[in-house]
Amino acid sequence: MVTRSASDRLLDALGAFDQDHPSLTLTQLAHRADLPLPTAHRIVGALSHWGALERDEEGNYHVGLRLWEIAALAPRGLGLRQAALPFLEDLYEATHENVHLAVRDGREVVYIERLSGRSAVGVHSRVGARWPLHATGVGLVLLAHGGPELQDSYPEGGLEAFTPYTVTDPVRLRRMLAEVRRGGGAVSDRQITDDALSVAAPVRGPRGDVVAAVSVVVPVEGARTPALIPAVQLAGRGISRALGWQPAATAPPASV
Numbered sequence: 229m230v231t232r233s234a235s236d237r238l239l240d241a242l243g244a245f246d247q248d249h250p251s252l253t254l255t256q257l258a259h260r261a262d263l264p265l266p267t268a269h270r271i272v273g274a275l276s277h278w279g280a281l282e283r284d285e286e287g288n289y290h291v292g293l294r295l296w297e298i299a300a301l302a303p304r305g306l307g308l309r310q311a312a313l314p315f316l317e318d319l320y321e322a323t324h325e326n327v328h329l330a331v332r333d334g335r336e337v338v339y340i341e342r343l344s345g346r347s348a349v350g351v352h353s354r355v356g357a358r359w360p361l362h363a364t365g366v367g368l369v370l371l372a373h374g375g376p377e378l379q380d381s382y383p384e385g386g387l388e389a390f391t392p393y394t395v396t397d398p399v400r401l402r403r404m405l406a407e408v409r410r411g412g413g414a415v416s417d418r419q420i421t422d423d424a425l426s427v428a429a430p431v432r433g434p435r436g437d438v439v440a441a442v443s444v445v446v447p448v449e450g451a452r453t454p455a456l457i458p459a460v461q462l463a464g465r466g467i468s469r470a471l472g473w474q475p476a477a478t479a480p481p482a483s484v
Contacts, residue, residue: 365426
């Protein structure tokens with residue numbers, strides 16, 4: 229039996245919260261974190277005193293503002309979002325659909341910004357949400373540029389399906405990733421819901437490596453994909469330049 233350290237137990241307590249469980253009673257937290265109730269009570273008390281957790285009037289616990297303040301210092305979070313926001317707003321104004329900015333965390337994509345209007349197609353994404361890389365447009369971009377080791381190991385254990393259109397064949401996924409690299413963007417057609425299509429493009433850091441992805445999600449019916457691709461790519465290049473990326477200059481013609 230592996231003994232968990234105090235820091236492990238503290239992190240387990242924080243990890244009990246997720247998008248499906250944003251509010252927990254002490255008993256629920258102890259169960260989800262696999263902690264004895266007295267231990268959970270002690271840890272939750274310390275976290276609440278520091279501000280990482282807050283307790284509402286009904287006695288349920290939520291993630292506290294102090295933790296959000298610390299998380300906002302992550303360079304792939306608030307700083308990236310601030311650089312990207314003007315270009316995300318331009319893309320939203322051009323489409324009035326869901327616009328996303330996301331980064332990769334291991335085998336998942338994490339959304340760090342979303343702009344949406346009342347008339348936009350319904351989506352399951354929200355800021356902080358995680359999805360498997362293979363099933364979203366932003367995820368396909370990040371997986372395609374994640375390196376051979378990630379791409380080789382990613383299909384291990386199977387590819388989860390969310391609709392009949394979700395790509396679950398590793399061979400087909402490899403072909404899609406190659407096309408993403410060649411074409412400079414990804415199209416995810418009805419892979420999360422059967423009524424929406426996502427078009428995504430890479431965002432590059434100062435050294436040219438892909439650090440994030442931007443996308444727009446539109447209704448699959450009437451989707452003007454050929455027109456959306458250059459618009460999303462333009463947003464991706466704009467964010468990349470704001471982050472300090474400079475595309476390689478075209479070499480001058482050789483003298484005769």
